[in-house]
Amino acid sequence: MEMKLSARNMLKGRVKNIVKGPVSSEVTVELMGGDTIVSVITKTSAEELKLAEGKEVLVVIKASSVMIATD
Amino acid sequence: MEMKLSARNMLKGRVKNIVKGPVSSEVTVELMGGDTIVSVITKTSAEELKLAEGKEVLVVIKASSVMIATD
Amino acid sequence: MEMKLSARNMLKGRVKNIVKGPVSSEVTVELMGGDTIVSVITKTSAEELKLAEGKEVLVVIKASSVMIATD
Amino acid sequence: MEMKLSARNMLKGRVKNIVKGPVSSEVTVELMGGDTIVSVITKTSAEELKLAEGKEVLVVIKASSVMIATD
Amino acid sequence: MEMKLSARNMLKGRVKNIVKGPVSSEVTVELMGGDTIVSVITKTSAEELKLAEGKEVLVVIKASSVMIATD
Amino acid sequence: MEMKLSARNMLKGRVKNIVKGPVSSEVTVELMGGDTIVSVITKTSAEELKLAEGKEVLVVIKASSVMIATD
Numbered sequence: 001m002e003m004k005l006s007a008r009n010m011l012k013g014r015v016k017n018i019v020k021g022p023v024s025s026e027v028t029v030e031l032m033g034g035d036t037i038v039s040v041i042t043k044t045s046a047e048e049l050k051l052a053e054g055k056e057v058l059v060v061i062k063a064s065s066v067m068i069a070t071d
Numbered sequence: 072m073e074m075k076l077s078a079r080n081m082l083k084g085r086v087k088n089i090v091k092g093p094v095s096s097e098v099t100v101e102l103m104g105g106d107t108i109v110s111v112i113t114k115t116s117a118e119e120l121k122l123a124e125g126k127e128v129l130v131v132i133k134a135s136s137v138m139i140a141t142d
Numbered sequence: 143m144e145m146k147l148s149a150r151n152m153l154k155g156r157v158k159n160i161v162k163g164p165v166s167s168e169v170t171v172e173l174m175g176g177d178t179i180v181s182v183i184t185k186t187s188a189e190e191l192k193l194a195e196g197k198e199v200l201v202v203i204k205a206s207s208v209m210i211a212t213d
Numbered sequence: 214m215e216m217k218l219s220a221r222n223m224l225k226g227r228v229k230n231i232v233k234g235p236v237s238s239e240v241t242v243e244l245m246g247g248d249t250i251v252s253v254i255t256k257t258s259a260e261e262l263k264l265a266e267g268k269e270v271l272v273v274i275k276a277s278s279v280m281i282a283t284d
Numbered sequence: 285m286e287m288k289l290s291a292r293n294m295l296k297g298r299v300k301n302i303v304k305g306p307v308s309s310e311v312t313v314e315l316m317g318g319d320t321i322v323s324v325i326t327k328t329s330a331e332e333l334k335l336a337e338g339k340e341v342l343v344v345i346k347a348s349s350v351m352i353a354t355d
Numbered sequence: 356m357e358m359k360l361s362a363r364n365m366l367k368g369r370v371k372n373i374v375k376g377p378v379s380s381e382v383t384v385e386l387m388g389g390d391t392i393v394s395v396i397t398k399t400s401a402e403e404l405k406l407a408e409g410k411e412v413l414v415v416i417k418a419s420s421v422m423i424a425t426d
Contacts, residue, residue, distance in 0.1 A: 003145045005202065006187035006281040008109035010140070021378035023234035023253065026397060027139055033104015038079035039137035040378065040397060042205055042239060042253060045148035049141050058140040060147065063184055064277045064419045065136035066110035068098055068361040069081070069129040070120050074358045076415065077352040077400035092165035094305035094324065097184060111165065111184060113310060113324060113418055116361035131360065134397055135206045135348045139148040150251035152282070163307035168326060169281055175246015180221035181279035182307065182326060191283050200282040206348045207278035208252035210240055210290040211223070211271040212262050216287045218344065219329035219423040236376035236395065255347055255381060255395060258290035273289065276326055277419045292393035294424070311423055317388015322363035323421035333425050342424040349420035350394035352382055353365070353413040354404050 009061040013037065015051055027051060029059050080132040084108065086122055098122055100130050151203040155179065157193050169193060171201050222274040226250065228264055240264060242272050293345040297321065299335055311335060313343050364416040368392065370406055382406060384414050 013029040016036065025046040027039045037059045051057070084100040087107065096117040098110045108130045122128070155171040158178065167188040169181045179201045193199070226242040229249065238259040240252045250272045264270070297313040300320065309330040311323045321343045335341070368384040371391065380401040382394045392414045406412070 003147075003200075004191055004283045005145075005147070006181075006183040006191060007138070008184060008187060011106045011108075019378055021234055021237075021376050023232055023237040023239045024376075024378040026134065026378050026399070029139070031104060031106060033102055033106050035082045035102060035104050035106070037082075037132070037137060038134040038397070039139055039148075040134045040206070041139055041148040042150060042251070044239070045139070045150060049139060049146055049148060051139065051141075055141070058142070058145075060138040060140050061108070061132055061136060062278075062280055063097065063109040063111045064182070065132060065417075066108060067078070067131040067417055068100070068110055068112055068116070068120060068122065069131050070122075070126070070359045071129070074360075074413075075354045075404055076358075076360070077394075077396040077404060079397060079400060090165055092163055092305055092308075094303055094308040094310045095163075095165040097165045097186070109184070110361075111419070112361040113322070113363060115310070116363060120359055120361055129358075133349075133351055135395070136204075138204055141146045149280070153248045153250075161307055163305055166305075166307040168276065168307045168328070171281070173246060173248060175244060175248050177224045177244060177246050177248070179224075179274070179279060180276040180326070181281055182276045183281055187281070191281060193281065193283075197283070200284070202280040202282050203250070203274055203278060205239065205251045205253045207274060207346075208250060209220070209273040209346055210242070210252055210254055210258070210262060210264065211273050212264075212268070212288045213271070216289075216342075217333055217425050218287075218289070219323075219325040219333055221326060221329060234376055234379075236374055236379040236381050252290075253348070254290040255292060255393070257381070258292060262288055262290055271287075275420075275422055277324070291422070295390045295392075310418065313423070315388055315390060317386060317390050319366050319386060319388050319390070321366075321416070321421060322418045323423055324418045325423055329423070333423060335423065335425075339425070342426070344422040344424050345392070345416055345420060347381065347393045347395045349416060350392060351362070351415040352384070352394055352396055352400070352404060352406065353415050354406075354410070355413070
């Protein structure tokens, strides 16, 4: 059985780098299309998900958190 | 002179679709790498940025708004 | 296979009410413990998840979106 | 005189655990209904609110930060 | 008795304009210092707070939602 | 050429204080009108923007992240 999430943005990628602090972790993910996404999650989440360089992950973003810019 | 933003995620794309409500607008952007991102911004922002299908834009996301999932 | 999410907060509940606008939907969920949570997601998400009164759902909240108050 | 807040979600609970980093603090709150909520706030906020294990608090969440998932 | 909130940013202002949709409301607030802040909250919140032009309010923003830009 | 951003709130100010952790940085900005805003961004962003006390910056906030309170 599969969980479905209301978050509109779920992008496949691979963990490229992890920096851990005492509370927060910064996780850099390289998307399949070549773009790079940086995420800050709790250190506990990074550990529970067993994140490590090279691991396949989904990047998840709620639509109301996404801004648009024009040059 | 160029504005620099603390938001870690700025991805190039092209507007694919816009749905406007009285307050909010939903903007779908196709990224260069092929992924699709959905954004909800105010209708006023969509108008001030003159967003329209096909327009080149940047998708901007603060790192603390990005989650990670594993299958 | 089960999706695991970095969001630290996932609470079981049941949809109590849905209000749909042209872009956003407001979904009220009654948690198992009796508390009530209000969520605003896109109308498209509400439809894709086939949300309806009485449906069992999970409420998902990123830890960095949670504030604390004291009386 | 009482402050009223636009945030739709205010749930009563009790602090269960606090982890402090140099900038951020992770605060775990047990809700009256038995659910547990994790919050990341600044270390300064945790200190100004004098948060400590056992203290009664309110968990406050803006509706637009709440997602919904279905199994 | 006074509620204290972990949100680090609480700025005094006065409601300048309200636009209501079926789910969301856009509230424009003029701060004491002259700056203008736009907020999107639920229509229900705007009604429960009895927001109206000229009403004194506090603008509340969690620190993790604030970005910094340089020119 | 100038970047335009959908974020409705862009306020001029000057950096007053920076606290750096291993992942996150807390940046306090004094607005032109006298109000003070606290931001949490990644340490990497603070370094890339070369933030330092006294530097002129813009505080950027998405409208959907702004709450309203009344006394």
